[in-house]
Amino acid sequence: MEEYYLICEDSLEGIFSGVYQAYLQKCPLERVHLIAGEEENYRLFAVYKRCESSREHAEKVGRTLKRELGEEGYYRICRTLASYEADKAEAVFRTIVMALHRKTGGKILEDLKDPYIRRVFELDRTVGNETHSHIEFIRFRELADGVLYAQISPKNHILTFLMPHFTDRFPLENFVIHDIGRNLFAVHPAEREYVMVSGQEEWKLPDTFSEGEEKYSELFTEFFHTIAIKERTNSELQRGMLPVRYRKYMTEFNRGNTGNTANK
Structure with missing residues (x-):
């Protein structure tokens, strides 16, 4: 049949x-x-x-x-x-x-x-x-206009499951989480509900960040690399706790890179 x-x-x-x-x-x-x-x-x-x-x-x-x-x-x-x-x-x-x-x-x-x-x-x-991993590993950067912006590239369509956490965490902030692979944006205006926006064309991250963002990104990255004890480095354990695929958009793993990563 x-x-x-x-x-x-x-x-x-x-x-x-x-x-x-x-x-x-x-x-x-x-x-x-x-x-x-x-x-x-x-x-x-x-x-x-x-x-x-x-x-x-x-x-x-x-x-x-x-x-x-x-x-x-x-x-x-x-x-x-x-x-x-x-x-x-x-x-x-x-x-x-x-x-x-x-x-x-x-x-x-x-x-x-x-x-x-x-x-x-x-x-x-x-x-x-x-979803839980992205809540832990996501990194926001402050653009020149004060908007907090984060990039992710998850395997699964988790953006709608991420947003309730960050909406509750940052209710007074204007922030955007961008799913690079799906070209999908979750946009949260301060003190309002978030909305999902699908990008029709490839979107480029502005090249300008706030002065504070540049300063603290550099300080945080330098701290991350200097605090490590070379003799105790365990790359296998680190990959188990923080898989390589999450690091592309993490500040501490992009030393010296403050430009646009959306198209890389």
């Missing part, structure tokens, strides 16, 4: 819309699959259908998940969908199907014997760990 594949936009709204459409298909759910983004390897004897994103449908699915899984379970599903892995949509869809069938609430996410639920657990944990 034919298998049905719904190709959804790779976003929370897109995948939730796909879940909604899957339940409208006139065939058993076991034969319906979700794909986030473009499919590279089409299968024989399968039917492919593009699923249009719908805010209304996505909100209905979201309300159902909050009711069935609770706020924490819903949050974990959302965090799973922030993963860059290609199988996230299918794992979440199968987990939702089982959750609605078993009616065990958020406890369904503890059934790690099931391969799909275990996959949701793995992806959720990975996204959560990367």
